[in-house]
Amino acid sequence: SLINTINSITSVNLDSFSPEPSIDGKGAHGGYCGPAVKPIALSMVSEIARNRETHGLPISGIGGVTTWRDAAEFMALGCGTVQVCTAAMTYGFKIVQEMISGLSQYLDERQMSVADLVGRAVPNVTDWQYLNLNYVTKAEIDQDLCIKCGRCYAACEDTSHQAIWMKEGRVFEVNDAECVACNLCIDVCPVENCITMRPLAKGEVDPRTGKTVSDYANWTTHPNNPMSQAAE
Template sequence: MDKLLYKETSLLEEAGGCLLCHEAPCTKACPYELEIDKVIRSYRFENIFGAINRLPEALPCSSCVDKPCLSACLKGKINAPVPIPDMFEKLTSYEKVEKEEVDLSIDFCGIPCENPFFLSSSVVGSNYEMVAKAFDMGWAGVAFKTIGTFVPKEVSPRFDALRKEALPFVGFKNIEQISDHTLEENLAFIRDLKRDYPTKIFVASIMGQTEEEWTYLAKIVTEAGADIIECNFSCPHMASNGLGSDVGQNPELVAAYTKAVKKGTHLPVLAKMTPNIGNMEIPALAAVEAGADGIAAINTIKSIMNVDTDSFVSGPFVSGKTSVGGYSGKAVKPIALRFIHTMKTHPGLTHTPISGMGGIESWKDAFEFMALGCENIQVTTSVMQYGYRIIDDMIEGMKYYLSTHGYKSVKEIVGKALVHTIPADELERDSICYPKFDRNQCVGCGRCYISCYDGGHQALRQDKDTKKPIMDGKKCVGCHLCLLVCPVGAISAGTRVKKRENQPAN
């Protein structure tokens, strides 16, 4: 059987196993000076063309006898090294793609940005050194960690992660509050960063406790040199009541505090929305009607995770106790996209600029937010896990996508997906799309059969000899559960046909 049939599956497994080391030993060990770490990282973050184009036409790995990259690979200290030569051999089977010149610049709330990628208001942008490093690496802007008139008393530890099977970081919880720097220190950070990086965009996230405080904070961050103000109406775990998401769930408070901020500044003002609500468009509309120039969404979701089987305490474990915290990471992306869509299709918010965030790790994630109407993207959790360096593949991956799909500017994709999500009662319900099985690629594991029988419509059985699936068209409803669980991609969508009269209803 041709091993290349499984190259994408095995490549994902191999890239996913890489530790993504800082100053990667494999790259240092390579006698041919291949950018091993960048190739693997590019593939892992969906920048496939970037990975392919970093490899030479004549791959030297086959003639490399000692394979020093494998000896240097730190994953080998855990179990087995990443199979770098085999992985690169598979990558060379793809055709290289030329990247045409495209424009990633975009205006947001009237502010020109060199690209759409910003750090979101969090620990990843909380002092001069951090933000300066991010700017040097290519990030276009930062929503600085929320500034207030008080310095919170923090806990330790304050982070926890959700795991699933071999995946160490499906979701993330934090119970961290606003900036732990004084107001004077934060204002100095703004001044210094705008002095040294005048073309980068500084979004000052602020949180007041009264209307007077909101106005005061808006005034002083404006004087310090901020470009945009973001109102934190959404932090889900402040120690005091009446702050963060307590505000965001109350349209009257959102409107009052937005007006208070507008009194203190001439800058564009964003209202950052909480997802801990059923209808985000209600407070968002209240903010816009009160003068907000744009919306930022979403903040983290109130959560509890990882209840310990011995202590019965959930994480993070703080002296035998914990609290409800904010959930973020890749797992919240579908929730964020739903809120973005709801706001961008609301008549009162259609033309309101939105800065989108929630589970963005790659250019493809960013694309989804932009396709649903966002003009700006903010990132935190993936930076905490992988570092600022993910900007390389966000920028390069987006450029490859645009140039290979005939776009000249990132502006062209904004909102293009909105028309394709319609009310459920308008969906086509008189036809069915049966699954299509590639029996050459099928390995006969039976995953599709198990899922169809135990979680579907009992439309599949396994051939007694080959163990390959056989479909009963009278029972299949075209739900595509089998397609989703197939570990080798041997099932795809087939031809759509009209339903038979006796076709099951569900």
């Protein structure tokens, strides 16, 4: 069963200078839980599911499960059962029925069974050194969906590659010659599907590097890797 709560101090009272919650002026480590631990839990579940020694063992996922989508993600990474704690404490047991309804609709729409879903994503989990370094994408902004908030521009301008132009009337456009497909603009955009990543086809020229998109190559054999000659 994965995972448990994480030791944490949630805050410090700046008047009494004791960790919160405070008991007689003192505070202690507590258990951090809820949606914030979900990425950690998903990672741990995936490692158990794809490890040769533990592959095939029953996995019960827990950690930030709040919606049916959360449950489905845990199942896709190999969980046969999913547990709920923080969400039930926050919203009551009725939330479980909402999860069941949402998950059932999702499966019905795709004509999938629970067994079809469990472990479906495991083959797509790999280690970073085996990712395709020749896979090139560029961000695209849907002007019809854009609300002109400028979050993508600020994030890219100040912390990434200055690859988004702000034109007259707060129209934001991507400069393909600078875009490195870091996905930061998508992460900060408040509108779903307003910004998407467009893959460049094999043979297409990357405006940033001037190189033609070529076949799959990972870090173990990449020319930039000084150990590529000794790689497996």
